[in-house]
Amino acid sequence: MLAALALGLSACGSGGDEPADLVAGKQQFVEKCGACHVLNRAETKGVTGPNLDDAFRQSLEDGMNRATVRGAVHDQILYPAMLDAKNPVYMPPKLVEGRDAVNVAAYVAAVTGRSGKDTGALAAAVEAVGSGEPAVAENGVLEIPAAPGGQLAYVTDKASAPPGPLRIDSPNESSVDHNIALELESGDEIGEVVKDGGVSTIEVDVDPGTYTYFCSVPGHREGGMVGELTVKE
Ligand code: HEC
Known part of the structure; x- marks a missing residue:
């Protein structure tokens, strides 16, 4: 080769x-x-x-x-x-x-x-990613941006929200395809794949517990695009 x-x-x-x-x-x-x-x-x-x-x-x-x-x-x-x-x-x-x-x-x-x-x-040259402040839901909306520099990471790998209806928005400024997805017992909820300033969104209803959020584009979760959502009162 x-x-x-x-x-x-x-x-x-x-x-x-x-x-x-x-x-x-x-x-x-x-x-x-x-x-x-x-x-x-x-x-x-x-x-x-x-x-x-x-x-x-x-x-x-x-x-x-x-x-x-x-x-x-x-x-x-x-x-x-x-x-x-x-x-x-x-x-x-x-x-x-x-x-x-x-x-x-x-x-x-x-x-x-x-x-x-x-x-x-x-x-x-490149900002470190993935270890930012945990994302916290406000008024039923949780924002978990993809790393703006195109790395396989969200800006944070920790998020929290109260139980109940929850919208998760994942803005993606980079030129790499990403989305937001959440593992649920009833099956994964998977947001639209976006790039160049698009926002991937899912709407779920969550009980107390811990959940995994991830990017479902092939290879991206394995590369580190994954985090933990804690749901508690
Ligand atoms: C969508 C995925 C993808 C992207 C984006 C990508 N590559 Fe690749 N790259 C591959 C694949 C797949 C191969 C192996 C090709 C094959 O086996 O046919 C490869 C092979 C290579 C190789 C040869 C490696 C070897 O073993 O000799 C180099 C060097 C390389 N890529 C550099 C780059 C550079 C630099 C960029 C950015 C400009 C880039 N790649 C972007 C998927 C990608």
């Missing part, structure tokens, strides 16, 4: 060493790619596509340099290769283009396979 990607690089010439903006690259990666890919330094947890820390580990150990990895990632963004012909899963082409594609490829190549956390400007 990597051999094919490396060939793609020489064929398309994607500038493995032109200057790039890694901070912008990280932001775009988190928003446009992270819902499908694990990348430790970007703290993304998507499981639809391959783990991007593992993807280049062997090649880097074998001596491939990061500029070549960068070219391979750039090519994959513009002209996604199918990795497993027996189990064809495609990656959408051109999720980012132009400078954005250059920046994303440079960021991925700079951090792939690295443990620990980003530091300096890169650490501040």
